[in-house]
Amino acid sequence: MKVLLSSIGSRGDVQPLLSLALELQAMGHRASLCVPPNFKDWVESFGLDCIPIGPDVKKLAGGSVPNKPVKPSRTRLRQLAVHTVREQFSVLADAAHECDLIIAVGALQIATRSIAEALKIPYVFVAYCPVVLPSPNHPPPKMDTQYSQSLPAMVNRFLWMRDEQRWNVLFRATLNEERAKVGLAPIASVRPHIFTARPWLAADPALAPSSRAVGIQIVQTGAWLLCDRTPLPEHLENFLAKGKPPIYFGFGSMQASEQTSRHLIESARALGYRAVISQGWANLSSIDDGIDCISIGDVNHEKLFRRVAAVVHHGGGGTTTAAVRSGTPQVVVPHLYDQYYWAYRVKKLGVGVSGPTREQMTVQAMVSALRECLRPEMTARVQVLSNRMELHGAQMAAEQLVNEFG
Known part of the structure; x- marks a missing residue:
């Protein structure tokens, strides 16, 4: 089986995906990663193929800030959203060629499911944190602050509905334009399309248990931990x-x-x-x-x-x-x-x-x-x-993927 694993983010987003890829490789399957260019050499040092996607994330996120960061304008956010979607369609279409399965990690995987549909191959969305997935038991995460974790379910439902509307404003038009170019029908709402009705959760159940939600079946595997034998300097x-x-x-x-x-x-x-x-x-x-x-x-x-x-x-x-x-x-x-x-x-x-x-x-x-x-x-x-933590989440996930899609 040939598997493409894609994520756009920092090392904290890429490292768990690398651990899953290595488990798949150990089982005799071919796994390649589509991640930011910052991690290409690191990924390839493990004997895996790496296809760069997106900008240099260290230049975007790193450095010092004297005060609270200034939020980008709505116009700038819209420009970034359009560029992100178009680049993903271009890069992922080539990266997924002849693959048997695509695994997408993180909410910025806007185009990945569409590429899987166009190529007629299975697609799995993965979150690393339960709060990313919609549930009346908690509010959606925000970029620069937080909602209380003890809000009533009715309030949480409203906040998730408003969050879904923001996704559609930012991404839906461009996503549907790109889908039309590859012969796919338009989607009504971006977030449920990306997350699917059966998202996976790569987080430890004792530390971060999943929350139930109507219409969503979450597959929780445990955290994907990279076995690191590197000695300390x-x-x-x-x-x-x-x-x-x-x-x-x-x-x-x-x-x-x-x-x-x-x-x-x-x-x-x-x-x-x-x-x-x-x-x-x-x-x-x-x-x-x-x-x-x-x-x-x-x-x-x-x-x-x-x-x-x-x-x-x-x-x-x-x-x-x-x-x-x-x-x-x-x-x-x-x-x-x-x-x-x-x-x-x-x-x-x-x-x-x-x-x-x-x-x-x-x-x-x-x-x-x-x-x-x-x-x-x-x-x-x-x-x-x-002592209660699950240490073999990546292995469990790899075995389940092979059983379901191999």
Whole structure:
């Protein structure tokens, strides 16, 4: 079986898809990835084919931001939507040639199902977070803030209906234009067309259980975890060995203000801890020559998180899952979209703290969040949850895909 796996996003979107591709490859199937150009060399280092799609996402998302980011205008959003849809039709049509199955991850997969229809091959939509999928039990995620997770079902239904209308305003006209070019009938609504009535959910059921919704059957497999045997860099090993477990700080692909590094490092120092600062796409770094802080690039989270006292991060699903899997308490500093949900879940489960947002971050706020996170009872709870996690979600998903479509 030849499978195309497509996602447009940061490493947190691509890495789980890579883990599934490797499981399919191990079963004797051919898997290729269609992902942003930033990850082409990395994907190909595993012996997989990679077809670049979309822009350099690091240039779009990385760097520093002095204040709250300015929202793009409606006109600009419309222009981006049109370009996204047209490029996807062009790239995916070639990438899916002679494939037997297309797997699309994430809400930006606007054209993928249409390509599958045109080629008459099966299509599976996958979400990494339950809050992405419509349900009266929770509101839709927003890009720059959050709704309360305790809204009445009637309110949630209204918010999902309004969310569906926004999708149609942005994407429906262009999507139907491109569908007509390949001989397909127009669709009435974009979001249910993309998500299908049977979406898959690649999230751990103990950490992020699926929500029921009328007309939708969710297939939950567990998180897709990449088996990483890469050793930690020698300079990081040396740092870890020279004292008690430090606090890890990392915001992945998120932007950060010029004061972020200072706020993080000084909060650790205020509590008597050393700090490990992950540079990420915002290029966070040490603020002085102190020996109690180290700045690192991409490293093996599985190995590192087990050796730190707490994990402070932006709330990506992969990082949240990795911290719980390691049995380490966490502080989530949400920036956008589903990150607010992950902050809510770790707080609800008592395995972490929903910390200040990027705009609210101060040394005092981080000290308060870390003090709560470092309590012994929180460490005990996360270690119990760690033992309940499903570690073979990608393998389970690969086996089910082969059984259904192979």
